[in-house]
Amino acid sequence: MGKEMVHAFAARGAHVVVASRKLENCEAVATEVAETYGVRALPVGFNVSSWDDCDRLVETVYAELGTVDVLVNNAGLSPLYPSLSEVSESLFDKVVAVNLRGPFRLTAVIGERMAAGDGGSIISIGSIEAIRPQPHALPYAAAKAGLHVLTEGFARAYGPKVRVNTIQAGAFLTDISDNWPEGLQEEMEPKIALGRCAQPHEVVGTVLYLATSASSYTTGACLRVDGGWA
Structure with a gap:
């Protein structure tokens, strides 16, 4: 995406x-x-799971471009595991670091600069797993659920000049879906009102809405883009 x-x-x-x-x-x-x-x-x-890398990214971008008007937190990681009891500490920590810790740091640092300047929009790509968690992706679901809390909290912290929102993405056919268990796509699609998984470009309309003045009164929101997941 x-x-x-x-x-x-x-x-x-x-x-x-x-x-x-x-x-x-x-x-x-x-x-x-x-x-x-x-x-x-x-x-x-850069490695989004690294606090130092996040800070270096911010410094590089501001040094090169001078400002940031829109931040999109799009990192995602959902590795497979044999069973819930076999989820290792390192796997759990890595999933949380990529899906939650990195977005927290980038939003905190860039959001603060936006609030001190001309404002901006911060968009995180979440997941429907955050409200409909599946056993094969519980660490991922928990991390993405954390984005909901960050979204509302940062919206309050950095408003009124900065808007902060999350897109709850449904079943998109991305590099993560390449590692889905066999048969999962066929199992999910009958549960989706539109009858299919999404192509990556189908998130663009919502991202542009949240990035622009079209969403000038939208902040602290989690918008579902899931094709009508039942």
């Missing part, structure tokens, strides 16, 4: 930062975006 969002922002004239663990992937997307739309695209390699 991240690549789709980057293209959507760049297509509307925004300078973008492409930040992820694999720098070479970020560089490829940044080059493609810059050549296609004529905007500045800054690739940054």
Whole structure:
């Protein structure tokens, strides 16, 4: 979904930062975006689970671009495990670090700067798992549920100049879905009102709504984009 969002922002004239663990992937997307739309695209390699990396990312972005108008927390990690009792401490900690700790740090530091400046919008990509947790993804669900608390708390902390919202994403066909247990997609789709899982680009409309003045009175909200999950 991240690549789709980057293209959507760049297509509307925004300078973008492409930040992820694999720098070479970020560089490829940044080059493609810059050549296609004529905007500045800054690739940054960083590990969202690292507090220090989050801080370095913020310093790099402000040094290069001067300001941040929109932050999208899009990191996600949901590894498979044999059973709940076999979830290791390291796996649990890693899932929480990527899905909750990193977004907390980035939102805290960038949100503070936004509030001291001209304001902005912060959007986190959550999951329907946060309110409908499944046994195969409980650590992930718990971490994403934590985003709900952060969303309302940060909205209060940094309002009125900063809006903070979360998208509760349903079953999107992304790199995470590539690791779903066999048969899970076929099991889920009959429970979805639209009868299918989502393609990555189908989150873009909601992201743009939350990023722009179209959502000027929306903050502290968790919006479902799940195709009508029953």
